Amino acid sequence: MQQQPCALPARTTLVVMGVSGSGKSEISQAVATALGWRHIEADHFHPPENVERMRAGIPLSDEDRRHWLDALCEQMLAAQAAGECFVLACSALKRAYRERLRQAVPGLQFVHLDIDHATAVQRVGARPGHFMPTSLVDSQFATLEKPAGEPYVRVVDAQQSRQALVADIQAWVRREATEAVSSQAQDMLDSEIDSANQAAQLGAEPIYEGRIARMFDRLTDGLMAVLMAFMVVAVFTNVVLRYAFGTGWPGAEELSRLAFVWLVFVGVASGMRRGELMTFRMIRDRFPLLAQRLVDSLSWILVAGASLLSALGAWNQVQFGWGNVSTVVGYPVVLAMLPVLASMLVLAILAVVQLVNLWRRTPQATLTQAHVE
Ligand SMILES: Nc1ncnc2c1ncn2[C@@H]1O[C@H](COP(=O)(O)OP(=O)(O)O)[C@@H](O)[C@H]1O
Ligand SMILES: O=C(O)[C@H](O)[C@@H](O)[C@H](O)[C@H](O)COP(=O)(O)O
Known part of the structure; x- marks a missing residue:
């Protein structure tokens, strides 16, 4: 699908995050298609060594993820420079990783696909031809720092149907965009009133x-x-x-x-x-x-x-x-x-x-x- 130039002035960037098997790739792709936004798949930017580690059942370290996160920041900035809104599918398990992404794109929104351990194991096991073994699901949950309480975050139950998830995320993104636009409009109005007050004053x-x-x-x-x-x-x-x-x-x-x-x-x-x-x-x-x-x-x-x-x-x-x-x-x-x-x-x-x-x-x-x- 062809991406449209992003017309919304705010809340135009989204990360779909969660542990392996939570549905990041599939759900984020469907959301991107529904919104007409660019889709970025973080798995595609792991260096080959990271992929080999995970295939071998070795969890990634902070150091392993550092360059990967840098590459993702570049991808997000490239989308923005091209005037496109985007949806990034990225595990973003730790708060520090999310902060790194937010640093590059202030106001970045996150949807956390919250899933229970058993469902994640079942889904990862049932996914043929993927490098991620079920043995790594434990370490994914161990590493996960839930994002609740951070700015611009929505937590959804990943066990819902695909349609329900896409509809929920889409509605939230639109709501946030509308609120941001109206608060921007309010800010502009306030500053107009301020300058009018300054213009006509005692x-x-x-x-x-x-x-x-x-x-x-x-x-x-x-x-x-x-x-x-x-x-x-x-x-x-x-x-x-x-x-x-x-x-x-x-x-x-x-x-x-x-x-x-x-x-x-x-x-x-x-x-x-x-x-x-x-x-x-x-x-x-x-x-x-x-x-x-x-x-x-x-x-x-x-x-x-x-x-x-x-x-x-x-x-x-x-x-x-x-x-x-x-x-x-x-x-x-x-x-x-x-x-x-x-x-x-x-x-x-x-x-x-x-x-x-x-x-x-x-x-x-x-x-x-x-x-x-
Ligand atoms: N809401 C859902 N209900 C049932 N199965 C799902 C749902 N979302 C994703 N799946 C399936 O779960 C598996 C993992 O999904 P995927 O998008 O690859 O997750 P992740 O990218 O988080 O590892 C895939 O086989 C996908 O078809
Ligand atoms: O930070 C990590 O440990 C990885 O990014 C991991 O979270 C990611 O999940 C894998 O790349 C597997 O890919 P899927 O998430 O698509 O299973």
Whole structure:
């Protein structure tokens, strides 16, 4: 049967292991045919001396198996290099032998055909023309270190019918491949989410610290707390008056709207000072360090420019609204423009401070500090 190029990205390599007579050769061949994978028969890679030893009833030693295992590793790597999945029939009796194979092919899967001594002896005895004598079955069991507990291992009862064994192994291989693919997909998704999180993140450090910064924080925090409390009380009072007493406070909506405008702009200035505004750095992080500084500088110049333009707009509005009052409460409408003006001026100043920081700090500090808004 012609092998198909192996399309699965994971769990594409399998060893069918067990003592002599467990059914490695036959079952692995059938599994390979069913999956369309290359079949490698380890018996074919024993040097003639090993075959002669076994024919003479002499068990192989670790040393006898060393070059044989090396040859098997070469065969597995050759299959992989050709882009083929493979099933290797190999006794792989000791853990150390399996580790040698795993070393060459990380993630190698093993199916252990677990068989009892009597059945193995019976099968080996009934197999005509094979070099392996039944006298060696004892030593095979003596050498066997069962693989249970090792990674990617399935143990099956080799006394089942051939069809049941092939179906079981095939289903396990497919399950493992699906799980591996979905866990790879999950890993990719996780890393996408990580890089997205890195791309859009809160600025790590405050732009400016010092006595004035502490005063500014106290002032803005206090102001926001008062504004928030005022909004809650105003809206709540209005609702209670309206539904409980059939009256209301006509100014509540207008004043809470005004408080909201103040809250937003005070919050923007406060967040910017603390470096807490959302930043996107996915593209910027791909540049070399110097280019990153230049991109950051350009970004801060743009922030300063845009903030100044907004401040100018707010100032025009202040002049325009001078003398005008709100319709319900009658507060001067410039009160709604002042937070915009103040906040935009603060943003422009902070952007300039950050521009200076960029060129004063070390490149590493700049890297963690920089924001691309
Ligand atoms: N599930 C099975 N049920 C009955 N006989 C089997 C089964 N699997 C293999 N055999 C037979 O057992 C003998 C040993 O199988 P083989 O594949 O050569 O084992 P191994 O390669 O492990 O020595 C063969 O004659 C084979 O036809
Ligand atoms: O490590 C070993 O002692 C041999 O590899 C042995 O395990 C293998 O079983 C023989 O090559 C016989 O071949 P069969 O396993 O096909 O009987």
